[in-house]
Amino acid sequence: MTILLIAEHDNHQLKGGMHNAVSAASTLANLSGQELHVLVAGHQAQSVANEVAQLAGVAKVRLADATQLAEGLAENVTATALKIAASYSHIVLLASAYGKNIAPRIAAKLDVAQISEVIAIRSLDTFERPIYAGNVIATVQSTDPIKVMTVRGTAFEAAAVQSQNAPLESIEAAPETGFSQFMRRELTQLERPELTAAKVVVSGGRGLGSAENYTKLLEPLANQLGAALGASRAAVDAGFVPNDYQVGQTGKIVAPQLYLAVGISGAIQHLAGMKDAKVIVAINKDADAPIFGVADYGLVGDLFELVPELVTELQKA
Amino acid sequence: MKVLVAVKRVVDYNVRVRVKPDHTGVDTAHVKMSMNPFDEIAVEEAVRLKEAGLVTEIVAVSCGVALCQETLRSALAMGADRAILVETNQELQPLAVAKILQALVKKEAPQLIILGKQAIDDDANQTGQMLAALCDLPQATFASKVTLMDGHAQVTREIDGGLETLSLTLPAVITTDLRLNEPRYLTLPSIMKAKKKPLDTLSPDTLGVDVTPRLKTLKVAEPAARLAGIKVPDVKTLVDKLKNEAKVL
Numbered sequence: 001m002t003i004l005l006i007a008e009h010d011n012h013q014l015k016g017g018m019h020n021a022v023s024a025a026s027t028l029a030n031l032s033g034q035e036l037h038v039l040v041a042g043h044q045a046q047s048v049a050n051e052v053a054q055l056a057g058v059a060k061v062r063l064a065d066a067t068q069l070a071e072g073l074a075e076n077v078t079a080t081a082l083k084i085a086a087s088y089s090h091i092v093l094l095a096s097a098y099g100k101n102i103a104p105r106i107a108a109k110l111d112v113a114q115i116s117e118v119i120a121i122r123s124l125d126t127f128e129r130p131i132y133a134g135n136v137i138a139t140v141q142s143t144d145p146i147k148v149m150t151v152r153g154t155a156f157e158a159a160a161v162q163s164q165n166a167p168l169e170s171i172e173a174a175p176e177t178g179f180s181q182f183m184r185r186e187l188t189q190l191e192r193p194e195l196t197a198a199k200v201v202v203s204g205g206r207g208l209g210s211a212e213n214y215t216k217l218l219e220p221l222a223n224q225l226g227a228a229l230g231a232s233r234a235a236v237d238a239g240f241v242p243n244d245y246q247v248g249q250t251g252k253i254v255a256p257q258l259y260l261a262v263g264i265s266g267a268i269q270h271l272a273g274m275k276d277a278k279v280i281v282a283i284n285k286d287a288d289a290p291i292f293g294v295a296d297y298g299l300v301g302d303l304f305e306l307v308p309e310l311v312t313e314l315q316k317a
Numbered sequence: 318m319k320v321l322v323a324v325k326r327v328v329d330y331n332v333r334v335r336v337k338p339d340h341t342g343v344d345t346a347h348v349k350m351s352m353n354p355f356d357e358i359a360v361e362e363a364v365r366l367k368e369a370g371l372v373t374e375i376v377a378v379s380c381g382v383a384l385c386q387e388t389l390r391s392a393l394a395m396g397a398d399r400a401i402l403v404e405t406n407q408e409l410q411p412l413a414v415a416k417i418l419q420a421l422v423k424k425e426a427p428q429l430i431i432l433g434k435q436a437i438d439d440d441a442n443q444t445g446q447m448l449a450a451l452c453d454l455p456q457a458t459f460a461s462k463v464t465l466m467d468g469h470a471q472v473t474r475e476i477d478g479g480l481e482t483l484s485l486t487l488p489a490v491i492t493t494d495l496r497l498n499e500p501r502y503l504t505l506p507s508i509m510k511a512k513k514k515p516l517d518t519l520s521p522d523t524l525g526v527d528v529t530p531r532l533k534t535l536k537v538a539e540p541a542a543r544l545a546g547i548k549v550p551d552v553k554t555l556v557d558k559l560k561n562e563a564k565v566l
Contacts, residue, residue: 097477103443104411104444104447105446105447105449108448112531115532117440131438131439133440134540136336136540137537137539138536139534139536139537139538140532142531177455178486179455179486180485181485183481185480185482188478188479225566243480244477250495252477257565258559258565268333278565293545294543296547297548298545298547299549299551309552310552310556314566317556
């Protein structure tokens with residue numbers, strides 16, 4: 001049977017990690033020799049449908065357009081997905097706040113288990129996923145007729161953009177469920193690359209001491225590297241930066257080319273979110289900090305001196 | 318109004334877990350166990366709602382082996398009024414737990430059900446959403462603020478780009494994020510008092526729930542170890558290494 005991917009978007013464009021989710025879902029399509037369809041549930045989201053139609057592997061885009069789908073509420077998106085779910089063998093979502101919110105709801109309605117944060121597809125029913133904060137990898141086999149899963153974006157390549165478009169088909173949205181209302185959204189304004197998609201991430205921890213220091217020290221460094229800014233939970237809890245900067249088991253999972261951990265000790269919950277980075281650099285005054293156990297390059301010393309020095313050196317390089 | 322809170326007994330978050338030599342699972346014998354941190358936050362939130370006069374009764378529920386009683390006693394010591402243990406030695410997956418909780422929701426008719434957003438052992442992040450789906454209730458996952466008012470719960474959720482606020486018609490299911498609150502420490506008098514609070518034991522069978530696992534774990538293994546690299550003496554060397562050795566600049 002066919003594979004269904006549920007697109008995450010803001011009605012204007014696809015979410016960053018969706019290119020990776022498309023390639024994970026098209027791996028399944030290739031394994032089963034069937035087509036990959038993408039459901040775009042939204043309101044006036046035609047541009048999203050066009051964008052996803054251009055991605056390699058997508059055979060058809062099914063667009064559900066209705067006001068009740070505008071804010072991506074789990075209840076309404078699930079109801080619409082269920083209208084078509086039974087004709088698919090796999091239902092895939094990105095393991096983001098959106099996907100994690102919706103996938104289990106769909107799975108329960110179908111009376112099937114859900115597989116979370118898949119990092120490798122071994123076959124049509126066998127998958128690898130991290131447990132215990134990424135300290136253990138479990139290989140699981142699903143015995144259910146429909147596999148509902150979320151995939152970790154950073155574990156898959158991004159799907160390529162191609163010139164020909166997959167055909168578009170409109171489907172009817174399920175009626176408004178009515179018991180959940182969207183009130184408002186406060187988004188953090190970002191002038192930098194998105195954290196989960198950035199090639200370089202500069203992350204700060206408690207060692208920075210204050211919100212002022214975080215900005216003063218890390219912004220010039222991130223600007224110099226074209227990097228996204230991240231943080232440890234300690235820095236978030238101390239109020240240096242908003243919650244959505246958090247990298248770790250309970251925050252975002254990143255796997256950039258280069259991860260710079262500044263003033264971060266490296267608790268296992270933080271390591272769970274960044275240990276798949278290609279190169280890790282740690283700057284910390286404590287030579288015994290656990291972060292040095294995973295860092296490719298470690299610099300022991302006072303970050304208040306080393307970070308500005310690093311910015312100067314990078315300008316020269 | 319009545320609140321149902323679900324709590325799970327998991328390997329303590331400070332423990333460095335070890336995979337069994339035969340790769341069938343994680344070694345949990347002789348390992349410190351405690352209440353899942355997200356569930357502590359769920360209990361704390363329920364207790365705060367009660368202290369604010371908005372909630373009259375808090376029922377804590379746990380599913381699993383007999384030792385989950387300890388976890389329930391902790392919830393009682395934090396301020397829950399009574400507890401229910403759904404006892405089984407069977408491995409429980411999120412769908413099975415959601416079905417058990419669904420049966421209890423039918424029985425207890427709570428107005429609000431609070432769970433942690435995920436357990437730190439299976440990292441599934443599913444049970445609350447599944448429960449909401451099975452009971453046909455609205456859900457607010459990853460909550461960082463909960464306000465109750467005239468038959469509604471206004472919940473601020475942590476989403477990828479920031480925060481969003483939803484209004485749910487009660488009854489509803491809420492799952493907690495770390496930022497929701499700071500759970501209280503247990504005091505000796507509260508622990509003593511908790512010993513006298515009622516704790517009922519049921520079984521999945523009496524609730525009419527089939528808990529057969531749907532996912533088979535074929536193998537568990539340690540991830541490929543990441544080896545420590547080198548310490549560099551100064552910034553100049555670091556930039557040189559990043560440029561010429563790692564080639565990431």
